[in-house]
Amino acid sequence: MKIVVIGGSGHIGSFLVPRLVRAGHEVTNISRGRHKTYVDAPEWQNVRQIAADREQEDREGTFGDRVAALGADVVVDLVCFTLESATSLVERLRGQTGHLVHCGSVWRYGPSRKLPISEGSDTAGPTFGDYGIQKDRIARMLKDETASGGLVTTSLHPGHIVGPGWHPIGPLGNLDPAVWHALSAGEPLQVPGSGTEMMHHVHADDLAQAFEMAIEHREAAAGEDFNIVAPTALSVRGYADIAAGWFGQTAKLETVSWEDFRQSTTPEFGESTWGHLYRSQCFSIEKAKSLLGYAPRYEPEEAVLESVRWLIDNDQLSVAAALQEPAVR
Numbered sequence: 391m392k393i394v395v396i397g398g399s400g401h402i403g404s405f406l407v408p409r410l411v412r413a414g415h416e417v418t419n420i421s422r423g424r425h426k427t428y429v430d431a432p433e434w435q436n437v438r439q440i441a442a443d444r445e446q447e448d449r450e451g452t453f454g455d456r457v458a459a460l461g462a463d464v465v466v467d468l469v470c471f472t473l474e475s476a477t478s479l480v481e482r483l484r485g486q487t488g489h490l491v492h493c494g495s496v497w498r499y500g501p502s503r504k505l506p507i508s509e510g511s512d513t514a515g516p517t518f519g520d521y522g523i524q525k526d527r528i529a530r531m532l533k534d535e536t537a538s539g540g541l542v543t544t545s546l547h548p549g550h551i552v553g554p555g556w557h558p559i560g561p562l563g564n565l566d567p568a569v570w571h572a573l574s575a576g577e578p579l580q581v582p583g584s585g586t587e588m589m590h591h592v593h594a595d596d597l598a599q600a601f602e603m604a605i606e607h608r609e610a611a612a613g614e615d616f617n618i619v620a621p622t623a624l625s626v627r628g629y630a631d632i633a634a635g636w637f638g639q640t641a642k643l644e645t646v647s648w649e650d651f652r653q654s655t656t657p658e659f660g661e662s663t664w665g666h667l668y669r670s671q672c673f674s675i676e677k678a679k680s681l682l683g684y685a686p687r688y689e690p691e692e693a694v695l696e697s698v699r700w701l702i703d704n705d706q707l708s709v710a711a712a713l714q715e716p717a718v719r
Contacts, residue, residue, distance in 0.1 A: 391415050400428075404553075416438075484535075507674065508676070596693075600616065
């Protein structure tokens, strides 16, 4: 098939685009052209590259025309963040493209009420924050679009994406590199909340697998939304304990109030920690497994360890001790 990937040079596309080429598809990548892919692969030599600034072209009302003119059988949209942008693309592709596959986010859900959180249930509370609200509105619009006989759409909702080349969401639910140094040195780590809050990661290649399967199983995926995460989730305390063990240490966690925690870190890290821990999410992947055949390879700690190892090996993360775990897949 002819497949257009919007934003294919990022976290997901670095793994998805080579998968699609290996499967025999004709792939075009639309991106701003400012970022090298996170993982090198020979398949990129067979990918048509188009440089475009989506935000600017959305403002000008020309982006949908650009995508529609490519005559794709499938469009994979990895970088859509507003209902207005998603609606504009759907209206332009309706009747011309066979399948639109959209990347959403598990933050379309609010705080957990029951675990695991499953699609279309009352297992999560109300969505909050502009990012999550927009992703939820997009997913609902896409489902309604297909149900009304319009464009065939599918939305996939990943957890916290992990892979080589970028920092993972850490045990405190933020990107603070000091957390990893403290764990590697056996130093105390201040933890707000109860320590039992959950985070659900997913390796970028497992997520790419799900996108590929949604394309392959269009009939099963049509009009559906899917949670795409690792087989299990990590609690704050469990995550910290596992990560400290990679360096031959035992996590030393000190429970502090949210006020004290916020005073000990930056506003950005403090807000990120609160956002992840307040949601305390763990998701079911039974729907993706049964309808798409989704079979994630990575447990969350394996995915995080691969990312941490890459950061250390490439001098992008300072730690106090060497990793003691063998290389992961």
